[in-house]
Amino acid sequence: MNRLSISNLRVSIAEQEIIRGLSLAVPKGEVHAIMGPNGSGKSTLAKVLAGHPDYKVTMGEVLMDGEDILGLAPDERARKGLFLAFQYPSEIPGVTIANFLRAAVQARLPEGEELEATDYYARLYEKMDLLEMDRSFTSRSVNEGFSGGEKKRNEILQLAMLEPKYAVLDETDSGLDIDALKVVANGVNSMRGPNRGILVITHYQRLLDYIVPDHVHVMVQGRIVRSGGKELALELEEKGYEGYDEVKDEVSEPAMV
Amino acid sequence: MVKEVSPLEIERNVGNFAYPETHTHDAGVGLTEKTIHYISDIKEDPDWVREFRLNAYKTFLSKPMPTHWASKDLEAIVFDNIRYYLSAGTQPKRNWEDVPDDVKRTFERLGIPEQERKFLAGVEAQFDSEAVYSNIKKAVGEQGVIFVGSAEGLKNHPEIFRKWFGKVIPTGDNKFSALNSAVFSGGSFIYVPPGVKVKHPLQAYFRINAENFGQFERTLIICDEGSELTYMEGCTAPKFNTATLHSAVVELVALKGAKLQYITVQNWSANVFNLVTKRGIAHEDAEVKWIDCNIGSRLTMKYPGVIMKGRRARGEVLSIALAGDGQHQDTGAKMVHAADETTSNIISKSISIGKGRATYRGLVHIPKHLKNCKNNTECDALLINSTSRTDTYPAITVRGTGNSVQHEASVSQVSAEQIFYMQQRGLTEAQAMSLSVNGFVNDLVRQFPMEYSVELKRLIELEMEGSVG
Ligand SMILES: Nc1ncnc2c1ncn2[C@@H]1O[C@H](COP(=O)(O)OP(=O)(O)O)[C@@H](O)[C@H]1O
Numbered sequence A: 001m002n003r004l005s006i007s008n009l010r011v012s013i014a015e016q017e018i019i020r021g022l023s024l025a026v027p028k029g030e031v032h033a034i035m036g037p038n039g040s041g042k043s044t045l046a047k048v049l050a051g052h053p054d055y056k057v058t059m060g061e062v063l064m065d066g067e068d069i070l071g072l073a074p075d076e077r078a079r080k081g082l083f084l085a086f087q088y089p090s091e092i093p094g095v096t097i098a099n100f101l102r103a104a105v106q107a108r109l110p111e112g113e114e115l116e117a118t119d120y121y122a123r124l125y126e127k128m129d130l131l132e133m134d135r136s137f138t139s140r141s142v143n144e145g146f147s148g149g150e151k152k153r154n155e156i157l158q159l160a161m162l163e164p165k166y167a168v169l170d171e172t173d174s175g176l177d178i179d180a181l182k183v184v185a186n187g188v189n190s191m192r193g194p195n196r197g198i199l200v201i202t203h204y205q206r207l208l209d210y211i212v213p214d215h216v217h218v219m220v221q222g223r224i225v226r227s228g229g230k231e232l233a234l235e236l237e238e239k240g241y242e243g244y245d246e247v248k249d250e251v252s253e254p255a256m257v
Numbered sequence B: 001m002v003k004e005v006s007p008l009e010i011e012r013n014v015g016n017f018a019y020p021e022t023h024t025h026d027a028g029v030g031l032t033e034k035t036i037h038y039i040s041d042i043k044e045d046p047d048w049v050r051e052f053r054l055n056a057y058k059t060f061l062s063k064p065m066p067t068h069w070a071s072k073d074l075e076a077i078v079f080d081n082i083r084y085y086l087s088a089g090t091q092p093k094r095n096w097e098d099v100p101d102d103v104k105r106t107f108e109r110l111g112i113p114e115q116e117r118k119f120l121a122g123v124e125a126q127f128d129s130e131a132v133y134s135n136i137k138k139a140v141g142e143q144g145v146i147f148v149g150s151a152e153g154l155k156n157h158p159e160i161f162r163k164w165f166g167k168v169i170p171t172g173d174n175k176f177s178a179l180n181s182a183v184f185s186g187g188s189f190i191y192v193p194p195g196v197k198v199k200h201p202l203q204a205y206f207r208i209n210a211e212n213f214g215q216f217e218r219t220l221i222i223c224d225e226g227s228e229l230t231y232m233e234g235c236t237a238p239k240f241n242t243a244t245l246h247s248a249v250v251e252l253v254a255l256k257g258a259k260l261q262y263i264t265v266q267n268w269s270a271n272v273f274n275l276v277t278k279r280g281i282a283h284e285d286a287e288v289k290w291i292d293c294n295i296g297s298r299l300t301m302k303y304p305g306v307i308m309k310g311r312r313a314r315g316e317v318l319s320i321a322l323a324g325d326g327q328h329q330d331t332g333a334k335m336v337h338a339a340d341e342t343t344s345n346i347i348s349k350s351i352s353i354g355k356g357r358a359t360y361r362g363l364v365h366i367p368k369h370l371k372n373c374k375n376n377t378e379c380d381a382l383l384i385n386s387t388s389r390t391d392t393y394p395a396i397t398v399r400g401t402g403n404s405v406q407h408e409a410s411v412s413q414v415s416a417e418q419i420f421y422m423q424q425r426g427l428t429e430a431q432a433m434s435l436s437v438n439g440f441v442n443d444l445v446r447q448f449p450m451e452y453s454v455e456l457k458r459l460i461e462l463e464m465e466g467s468v469g
């Protein structure tokens, strides 16, 4: 029940199958990492979980705390507690971070309840301090003219503000220098806890030095081909993804956790 | 029962309700000389006004529909099917208590009496052809400010009225200004004496309640030397299946050093043809500023203008047009520089939704003999769907030395990725759309008075909610 569970998922876009029978479960209280080469379908998985309309799920199911979410609109999934930190976050011209997050937090309140502005700003500033973000960020338009690193930090700020049950972080480390990486990892680590499951997607093991996962899965060509503990990340770092191409053909049953 | 609505509260059907008609004066259907005599009789027009109307009627007949440059959709207006005058009396009340119940309920539902109490210096409320309520705060009246209906203005203040009436916009300016000149009724007449700065806005609210109807209000505002005024108008109509026509003429005069700001937030239903002529004259060191927000209607054609007649005069048009599915907002601005060192600024933002269409038409004229004039024009269009449409027709004629113009235009589209991103944060598709739209107009809206930016934001939200699934 208390998990984000994906079973036997198959996903296509433009007649091409990208996710090809993938199963994975992230229980609350755990951090899982998916590693895999470019083009293996990691972002596709992330976006399908979030309900992106372009992708077609041809088989399988995704349960969040036992509830099938594949039939829900993206915003419904989000309000039920699913968060995606995007690999490429969109820019929203003219909408400030403060107003955007405020609308997002407000959307989670019961109907008729108004968000208290002072509480909101207190919390916003607290999270910004944690992520070492300048206060002036609140009045900048969402992601507009942000550097790669600023965008990623902004994603984690939103994660911290929205406190989801399950968070999927897609390549949150890309575009970050080592100092920024530590700050962002610190932010993510502060979100770890018994009531939250986190799925970290990356193709470098670097991030996993700072966000140490409980489990690591290797994804190649739309399938999980191997799962293990955190030491698997180090092994991949050393040996790369070579050899997994052959493995994939041997895997008839998708790897289960 | 009728629910009382605060102007800041979301009410899904803002203007879409109607009460049964209780008109005692009805000019019937169609337009002939008899219609004009009927209107003149009811209104007890002085002879010069009756004459003015009859001449205007001839001009109206002689002018072609501007279909050669504007929308062919104008052909859908059947002048013979329209009712040109409807009222339950010609005398506006000074107290809301005295306004007939059904009419009062209409305005209460639109939040007008409440806004008057909160932040206005005076209100006029027009229901079909006549103002039913007109009141100015005592303190403002005592400063010598005149704020009455156009009929009262021409009767009781002919020395000011006649001097400017029809001078800023001549009868023959276009077919619809001629039509208005023939059958005008209602609208405001305002005079602000020299040096008087009216702190709070005066507001007029125009409400169409009847089907097949034409509303032709006529507004004339004169700000005497060094005075200041903000005037706001709101407009709504219920949604009928037949075409309704709104064709106003608004003339503004800002004498030396005066500042006049005219704000429109209209929220017409999708059956209204809104064909309005608005122009101001700015004398030396004076400023005329139009803030024009066009939401709704089937077709709006409106190009507020400023003639900068005196040295260092300034003209400004800030406009937002929201073209919903099947609607056409054909809007823009006219800036006529007629003296040295005059400056004009046009910022136009349009949003097209579904099959909505937004057209910008601009005219900036700086003749050869003038020196040191400046114009800045910015038009930005936002397309919500791939079927949405926008066109820009800027006409800029600048000659002479030391005159400068700057023109920028952009077209952007709300992307599916943007909407998905916002939905992933928990916003519904409609909320995401309206946030994008609000973001798009944000820098402009920030320049509007507070009360109106709140109202506008709310109308955009309603419009987006209605346009998404
Ligand atoms: N919108 C799309 N249209 C067509 N192909 C796509 C689309 N999105 C992803 N793909 C393809 O799916 C595969 C997996 O992409 P992606 O999920 O982004 O991989 P990763 O995140 O692991 O690098 C790639 O071959 C990519 O070209």
Ligand SMILES: [Mg+2]
Residues within 6 Å of the ligand: A042, A043, A044, A087, A170, A171
């Ligand atoms: Mg990716």
